[in-house]
Amino acid sequence: MESPEPSFRRLLLMNALTVLAADAPAQVGWLVRHAVMADEIALDFYHAFRMAEGVVEEWQLARAVLADLREIDVILSEMSGGENADRWMKEALSTDEGWALVRRLARRVLVAELGKWQACLPEITVIR
Numbered sequence: 769m770e771s772p773e774p775s776f777r778r779l780l781l782m783n784a785l786t787v788l789a790a791d792a793p794a795q796v797g798w799l800v801r802h803a804v805m806a807d808e809i810a811l812d813f814y815h816a817f818r819m820a821e822g823v824v825e826e827w828q829l830a831r832a833v834l835a836d837l838r839e840i841d842v843i844l845s846e847m848s849g850g851e852n853a854d855r856w857m858k859e860a861l862s863t864d865e866g867w868a869l870v871r872r873l874a875r876r877v878l879v880a881e882l883g884k885w886q887a888c889l890p891e892i893t894v895i896r
Contacts, residue, residue, distance in 0.1 A: 780816040781837075782882065783890040788813055788840065788874035790889055792862035798889045799858060806856045810844045812892070817841055833880050836873045843870050 787798060787809050799806060817837060847855045847866045855864050875885035 777820045781820045784813040784816040785874045785878050786887050787889055788870055789878055789885045794889060795861050796858050802892055806858055806861060833877050836877045840870050840873050
């Protein structure tokens, strides 16, 4: 199987960041609309970031953007684990400091890359 083109990988990453950057009520609406749990937001970023790791240099991202992407990855990883289950509830999206920090970092990356952080949240297809 061939790897997706770098432009497609970039699109996936920007889409994942768009969901991370959204206000908590918009994130909750997105979760409800797609009938997924809050961890889907982090999983989408995780997969997109892993797919993009090999080509981010080609995109000539600023060092600050790369640092912010890595920081988002670290924060979401640190929020993992059974002892942090409450951080993955929909309610936590508006109250948890980790989510607030990830939101700020995602917004900063989107502004640096796209000139704005607000956009329509992407549609996803969930295979069950």
